[in-house]
Amino acid sequence: MHKGHTWERVITAIPYLWLFLFFLLPFAIILKISLADPVIAQPPFTPMFDEQGNLSVSFDSFIFLLTDKLYAITYFKSVMLAASATMLCLLLGFPMAYGIARSEPTTRSILLLLIVLPFWISFLLRVYAWMGLLNNYGVINNMLMWIGAIDQPIQFMYTDFAMLIGMTYSYLPFMVLPLYATLERMDLDLVDAAQDLGATRTGAFWDITWPLARPGVIAGCLLVFIPAMGEYVIPYLLGGGESLLIGRVLFDEFFVARDWPLASSVAIVLLLILVVPIMLLQRYQARDAENA
Amino acid sequence: MQHRSRFLLTVLSFGYAFLYIPLISVVFYSFNKSSLATVWGGFSLRWYGELFRNDQVLEALALSLQIAATSATFATILGTMAGLVLVRFGRFRGRTLFSGMIVSPLVMPEVITGLSLLLLFVSLQQLIGWPAQRGFSTITIAHTTFAMAYVAVVVQSRLTSMDESLEEAAMDLGCRPLRVLFDITLPLIVPAMVAGWLLAFTLSLDDLVIASFVSGPGGTTLPMYIFSKVKLGVTPDINALASLIILIVSVGLLLSWAAMRKRSS
Amino acid sequence: MIEAANPDSFIRIRGVSKHFGDFVAVDDINLDIQKGELFAILGGSGCGKSTLLRMLAGFEEPTSGTMEIDGVDVTRQAPYERPVNMMFQSYAIFPHMNVEKNIAYGLRKERVAANEVDERVSDVIRLVQLDDFRARKPDQLSGGQRQRVALARALIKQPKVLLLDEPLAALDKKLREHTQFELMNIQDELGITFIVVTHDQEEAMTLSTRIAVMDRGRFLQVGPPKEIYEYPKSRFVADFIGTINTFEGRVTSAGDETISVDCPDVGVEVRALCTEDVKVGQDVCVAVRPEKIFISREEPEEDEGVRVRGIVDDLGYLGNLSLYRIHLETGRMIQVSRQNRRRSHKRFVEWDDKVWLSWRPRSAMIIQGDD
Numbered sequence: 057m058h059k060g061h062t063w064e065r066v067i068t069a070i071p072y073l074w075l076f077l078f079f080l081l082p083f084a085i086i087l088k089i090s091l092a093d094p095v096i097a098q099p100p101f102t103p104m105f106d107e108q109g110n111l112s113v114s115f116d117s118f119i120f121l122l123t124d125k126l127y128a129i130t131y132f133k134s135v136m137l138a139a140s141a142t143m144l145c146l147l148l149g150f151p152m153a154y155g156i157a158r159s160e161p162t163t164r165s166i167l168l169l170l171i172v173l174p175f176w177i178s179f180l181l182r183v184y185a186w187m188g189l190l191n192n193y194g195v196i197n198n199m200l201m202w203i204g205a206i207d208q209p210i211q212f213m214y215t216d217f218a219m220l221i222g223m224t225y226s227y228l229p230f231m232v233l234p235l236y237a238t239l240e241r242m243d244l245d246l247v248d249a250a251q252d253l254g255a256t257r258t259g260a261f262w263d264i265t266w267p268l269a270r271p272g273v274i275a276g277c278l279l280v281f282i283p284a285m286g287e288y289v290i291p292y293l294l295g296g297g298e299s300l301l302i303g304r305v306l307f308d309e310f311f312v313a314r315d316w317p318l319a320s321s322v323a324i325v326l327l328l329i330l331v332v333p334i335m336l337l338q339r340y341q342a343r344d345a346e347n348a
Numbered sequence: 349m350q351h352r353s354r355f356l357l358t359v360l361s362f363g364y365a366f367l368y369i370p371l372i373s374v375v376f377y378s379f380n381k382s383s384l385a386t387v388w389g390g391f392s393l394r395w396y397g398e399l400f401r402n403d404q405v406l407e408a409l410a411l412s413l414q415i416a417a418t419s420a421t422f423a424t425i426l427g428t429m430a431g432l433v434l435v436r437f438g439r440f441r442g443r444t445l446f447s448g449m450i451v452s453p454l455v456m457p458e459v460i461t462g463l464s465l466l467l468l469f470v471s472l473q474q475l476i477g478w479p480a481q482r483g484f485s486t487i488t489i490a491h492t493t494f495a496m497a498y499v500a501v502v503v504q505s506r507l508t509s510m511d512e513s514l515e516e517a518a519m520d521l522g523c524r525p526l527r528v529l530f531d532i533t534l535p536l537i538v539p540a541m542v543a544g545w546l547l548a549f550t551l552s553l554d555d556l557v558i559a560s561f562v563s564g565p566g567g568t569t570l571p572m573y574i575f576s577k578v579k580l581g582v583t584p585d586i587n588a589l590a591s592l593i594i595l596i597v598s599v600g601l602l603l604s605w606a607a608m609r610k611r612s613s
Numbered sequence: 614m615i616e617a618a619n620p621d622s623f624i625r626i627r628g629v630s631k632h633f634g635d636f637v638a639v640d641d642i643n644l645d646i647q648k649g650e651l652f653a654i655l656g657g658s659g660c661g662k663s664t665l666l667r668m669l670a671g672f673e674e675p676t677s678g679t680m681e682i683d684g685v686d687v688t689r690q691a692p693y694e695r696p697v698n699m700m701f702q703s704y705a706i707f708p709h710m711n712v713e714k715n716i717a718y719g720l721r722k723e724r725v726a727a728n729e730v731d732e733r734v735s736d737v738i739r740l741v742q743l744d745d746f747r748a749r750k751p752d753q754l755s756g757g758q759r760q761r762v763a764l765a766r767a768l769i770k771q772p773k774v775l776l777l778d779e780p781l782a783a784l785d786k787k788l789r790e791h792t793q794f795e796l797m798n799i800q801d802e803l804g805i806t807f808i809v810v811t812h813d814q815e816e817a818m819t820l821s822t823r824i825a826v827m828d829r830g831r832f833l834q835v836g837p838p839k840e841i842y843e844y845p846k847s848r849f850v851a852d853f854i855g856t857i858n859t860f861e862g863r864v865t866s867a868g869d870e871t872i873s874v875d876c877p878d879v880g881v882e883v884r885a886l887c888t889e890d891v892k893v894g895q896d897v898c899v900a901v902r903p904e905k906i907f908i909s910r911e912e913p914e915e916d917e918g919v920r921v922r923g924i925v926d927d928l929g930y931l932g933n934l935s936l937y938r939i940h941l942e943t944g945r946m947i948q949v950s951r952q953n954r955r956r957s958h959k960r961f962v963e964w965d966d967k968v969w970l971s972w973r974p975r976s977a978m979i980i981q982g983d984d
Contacts, residue, residue, distance in 0.1 A: 061525060070429055079493055085467045085471055176597045180556050184582070184590065189370055278455075288557050330457065
C-alpha cells in the first residue's frame with residue numbers, strides 16, 4: 057500500500073492528541089496528586105517540586121489507605137457486593153439469554169428489544185424506580201401489608217440487600233446481551249449430536265452448551281463486575297448514609313473531605329484492583345472482534 | 349422438551365417482570381394526585397403540569413440537550429476518525445497506545461474518569477487560566493472523550509465487516525485515496541455513524557457521575573438536578589419526568605425497531 | 614524456470630518477490646505475457662497467485678523486482694495510476710450506487726465528458742447484456758448479473774490489462790460454464806490482455822491460452838494447457854492438473870525414442886516415449902493418465918507397451934465415464950477411467966473381476982526431477 061499521505065497523518069493525529077490530552081494526561085495527574093500531601097490551600101495539595109526544585113513525593117495517602125481498617129472494609133465490601141450482583145445477574149441472565157436465543161425469530165427480536173430498552177432509559181431513573189418499590193411505604197411493603205403477610209413494613213431501603221437488588225437490576229442487560237450473542241451463534245445441532253451420542257439433556261448442557269457459552273459468560277461477568285465496583289449512584293440512593301462503597305467514598309473524600317491526594321490514591325487502588333478484569337475484558341473483546 | 353421450556357418460560361417471565369415492574373410502577377404513580385409519592389390519591393395530571401412550570405427542570409434539560417448534541421457530534425467526528433485509523437491505516441508508531449486509549453474509557457469506572465478529568469481541568473486552570481469556569485465546556489469535553497470510544501467501536505466493527513476490496517476497486521478505477529474515503533468509505537459507514545451519534549447522545553444525557561465531577565456552580569444538567577431531588581426521597585414530579593423519558597425512549601426505540609424490521613424483510 | 618527474454622513482450626515481470634515478514638509469498642518470479650493473451654495463473658490457496666495479481670494491480674508493492682506494462686515500469690505506480698483494471702473475487706460492487714453509476718465510476722474519475730460517459734456506459738452495458746438492469750441497486754442483482762457488472766466496470770476504462778481474481782468462483786456450475794465462454798468471446802472481441810488467477814484447473818484449461826502453475830511462490834511450469842496436461846515437467850504439476858498414476862523405477866535401456874524402465878510397483882518392464890536425455894541406471898518416474906489405460910477382460914494383443922493383470926477393487930459410475938481402481942498383483946492400486954460409449958444396464962466389469970490393463974509407450978510420460 058502507498059502509505060504516509062499527509063491527510064492520513066492528520067486524521068490519525070486529531071483523535072490521538074485528543075485522547076492524549078483528555079485521557080492519558082489526566083491519569084498522570086491523578087498519579088501525581090496521589091503522591092502529594094494534603095494542605096489547606098488552593099489547590100489543596102503540596103506541589104511535586106518544592107521552591108528549591110527538589111522532588112517531594114509522599115506515600116502517606118497510600119500508607120493510610122493500606123493501614124486504615126475502614127478502607128480495607130470498604131474495598132472488601134465493594135468487591136463482595138459487586139461479585140454477588142454478578143452472580144445474581146448470571147443466575148438470572150443465563151436462562152434468559154438461553155430462552156431468547158432459542159425462541160422464534162419474531163419473538164426473539166421483541167424480547168431483545170425489551171432487554172435493550174432499559175439501556176436507553178436513564179440509569180439514574182432506573183435506580184430511582186426501586187426507591188419507590190422498596191420504601192417503607194413503598195409498593196412492596198404496601199402490597200405485603202395489604203395481603204396481611206406482615207403488619208410492620210420491612211426495612212428494605214438503605215440496606216445491602218437494596219444495593220444488591222439495584223445492582224442486579226441495573227446491570228442485568230450487560231449480562232444478557234453478550235450471553236445471548238454467544239448462545240445465538242451456537243449451532244443447535246451440536247446439542248442434538250451430543251444427545252444422539254448418548255448424553256442426557258443435562259449432560260449435553262454441561263458438555264456442550266456451557267463450555268461454548270464460556271466466552272459470553274466471562275464477558276458478561278466482567279461487564280457487570282467492573283462498573284459495579286465503581287458504583288456511586290446506587291450506594292447513594294439505595295444504600296443510605298452508612299453504605300461505604302468505594303465509588304461513593306472516593307467522591308466524598310474529594311468533595312466533602314477535600315483530601316485530593318487521598319481521593320487520588322483511592323482511585324489508583326481501585327484501578328489496580330480492576331486492572332486484571334479490565335485487561336481480561338479487553339482481550340476477550342479483541343478476540344470477539346476478530347471472530348465476528 | 350415440555351418440562352424444559354416451562355422452566356425457561358418461568359425464568360423469562362420473572363426476568364422481564366423484574367426489569368419492567370419498577371418502570372411501570374413509576375409511570376403509574378406519576379398519575380397520582382397525592383403529593384405523597386407512594387400513597388395513591390386518585391388520578392391526576394397535576395405533576396406533569398408542575399413539571400412544565402418548573403424553570404429549574406427546563407433549564408437543566410436545555411443544558412443537557414445542548415451538551416448531548418454537541419458532545420455527540422464531536423464524538424462522532426473523532427470516533428469515526430479513530431475507527432478509520434484503527435482499521436484502515438495499518439501499522440504506525442504508537443498504534444498500541446492508541447488502541448488502548450480508545451477502548452479504555454469503555455471499561456473505566458465513571459468515578460475514575462470523572463476524577464481524572466476534573467484534576468486535569470483544575471491543573472489547566474492554574475497553568476493557562478482555562479477553563480475559567482467549569483460547566484458546559486468541561487462537561488462537553490468529558491462526554492466527548494468517553495463517547496468517542498463507543499463511536500469508534502461501532503465504526504470499527506462496521507469497517508471490519510466491510511469488504512476492503514470495495515475501496516481497492518475504487519482505487520483500481522482511478523480514484524485517489526482521499527477521494528475513496530469520501531466516495532466509498534464514508535457513505536458506507538453512515539449508518540454506523542448515525543448509530544454512534546445516537547449512542548453518544550444518550551450516554552451524555554444519562555451521565556450523572558462524570559458530569560458531577562467536572563461541572564461547576566451553575567452547570568446543572570438534568571441528571572444532576574434529578575439526583576439532587578431524589579437524594580431526599582421519592583417525589584411525584586420526578587415520577588412524571590421519569591415517565592416522560594420512559595415514554596420518549598420507548599416510542600423512539602419502537603419506531604426504529606419497526607423501521608429496521610421493515611427494511612430487512 | 615526463466616523464460617527466454619522476449620524483447621516485444623507486453624507484460625514483463627523480472628525477479629519479483631514479495632515477503633510478508635519471514636513469509637515469502639512470491640519468490641523471484643519472471644514472466645513475459647504477449648499482447649492479447651489470456652493468461653491463467655493456477656495454484657492452490659496460499660500459493661502466492663493472488664499476491665502476484667495484487668502486485669500487478671498495485672495493491673502490494675514488490676519486495677524486489679520490476680514489472681513493466683507496455684514498456685512502462687509500473688513497479689512503484691499507485692493503483693489509480695496504472696493502465697490496469699481488476700475484477701475482484703468478491704466483485705466489490707459499490708452497494709450504494711446503481712449498476713449504471715458503478716460502471717461509470719472509472720470514467721468519472723478520469724473526468725470524461727458526460728455525454729461520452731453515457732455513450733461508453735451504454736456500449737459496455739450492451740456488451741455484457743445488462744440493458745434491463747441499468748437502474749438496479751446491487752442487492753437486487755443475481756450472482757451472474759453482479760459478475761457482469763464487475764466485468765463491465767473494469768472493461769469500460771479500456772485497460773491495457775484486465776486482471777481477474779477467481780472470476781467464476783462465486784457462480785454455480787451451469788452458469789460458470791456459460792460465463793466461461795462469454796468471457797472468452799469478450800476477450801476475443803476487445804483484444805485486451807487478460808490475466809486470470811484461479812484454483813480451478815478446469816477453468817484455467819478452458820479459458821486460457823497459457824497457464825502458469827504456481828506453488829509456494831514459484832512458477833513450476835508455464836505453457837499452453839495441452840502441454841501442461843500432456844507433458845508435465847514435475848510430479849506436482851502432473852498431480853495438480855487432473856489425476857495421474859505414477860511409478861518409481863530405474864532405466865534399464867535407452868533407445869532413440871523409447872526407454873525401458875523397471876518399475877517394481879508394476880511388476881513388469883515399462884516402455885515409455887522419452888525425448889529427454891535419460892541415462893541407463895537413472896531413477897525416473899513413469900506417469901500414466903487414467904484415461905490412457907485400456908481395461909479388458911481378455912488378454913490384449915501383443916504390443917510394445919505394457920500389459921499387466923489385476924483385480925477390480927472398486928468402480929464408480931459418473932455418467933459419461935466410469936472410474937475403476939484396479940489392484941495389481943504387486944499390491945499397487947491403479948486408477949483407470951473409461952468412456953461409457955454404449956447405453957447399457959450391464960456393467961462392463963464387476964467387483965473382483967480379473968482384468969487386463971494395457972497402455973501404449975507414447976501414453977506414458979517420464980518425469981525427471983525430485984518432486
